[in-house]
Amino acid sequence: xxxxxxxxxxxxxxxxxxxxxxxxxxxxxxxxxxxxxxxxxxxxxxxxxxxxxxxxxxxxxxxxxxxxxxxxxxxxxxxxxxxxxxxxxxxxxxxxxxxxxxxxxxxxxxxxxxxx
Amino acid sequence: xxxxxxxxxxxxxxxxxxxxxxxxxxxxxxxxxxxxxxxxxxxxxxxxxxxxxxxxxxxxxxxxxxxxxxxxxxxxxxxxxxxxxxxxxxxxxxxxxxxxxxxxxxxxxxxx
Numbered sequence: 001x002x003x004x005x006x007x008x009x010x011x012x013x014x015x016x017x018x019x020x021x022x023x024x025x026x027x028x029x030x031x032x033x034x035x036x037x038x039x040x041x042x043x044x045x046x047x048x049x050x051x052x053x054x055x056x057x058x059x060x061x062x063x064x065x066x067x068x069x070x071x072x073x074x075x076x077x078x079x080x081x082x083x084x085x086x087x088x089x090x091x092x093x094x095x096x097x098x099x100x101x102x103x104x105x106x107x108x109x110x111x112x113x114x115x116x
Numbered sequence: 117x118x119x120x121x122x123x124x125x126x127x128x129x130x131x132x133x134x135x136x137x138x139x140x141x142x143x144x145x146x147x148x149x150x151x152x153x154x155x156x157x158x159x160x161x162x163x164x165x166x167x168x169x170x171x172x173x174x175x176x177x178x179x180x181x182x183x184x185x186x187x188x189x190x191x192x193x194x195x196x197x198x199x200x201x202x203x204x205x206x207x208x209x210x211x212x213x214x215x216x217x218x219x220x221x222x223x224x225x226x227x228x
Binding site: 055109110 | 219
């Protein structure tokens, strides 16, 4: 039973390029969260999605950042025109498909984005 | 005020002693509380969850929740060097459509 799969593990981009980060949730999970983590800091919430719906995007910058979770395929976090400040570890987490407040998160290994 | 606050540490505890990690949260309607452990360069992993006031024990770990004081803690008994990691407190509000908010984490170091 595969866990949460994120790719790529490492992504290097030059300023102004686009970064696409992918996340495949655990089998049976239809809730996906994206978090950003800077060195020596905690996880900062970005966006919470269900299949084909954005539930909460209050932590995501209004410009350059977007996220989707289509009916088929992985969730994508897209960063356009990257800047050096976007360099961070981006973690995806998934939780089961049920309406409960005690859902636990299962994390992927993260994508380390480096902007040159 | 941060939604979830933790002392960043580092907290240094001798091997075999009890490590006590604390967390406070600002949203009174929070219902679900989690402790995650994160080793350096790795992803967080869940170690404890707690939903009602009182203590919950799982092996060497005990989570304590006091909703009136908006306080949740994690005790690690018989600390081992392998417990050295960053411990992240996470909180969720009352509805299933709520995001899960993490604190900035406490670095724990167990000295042999």
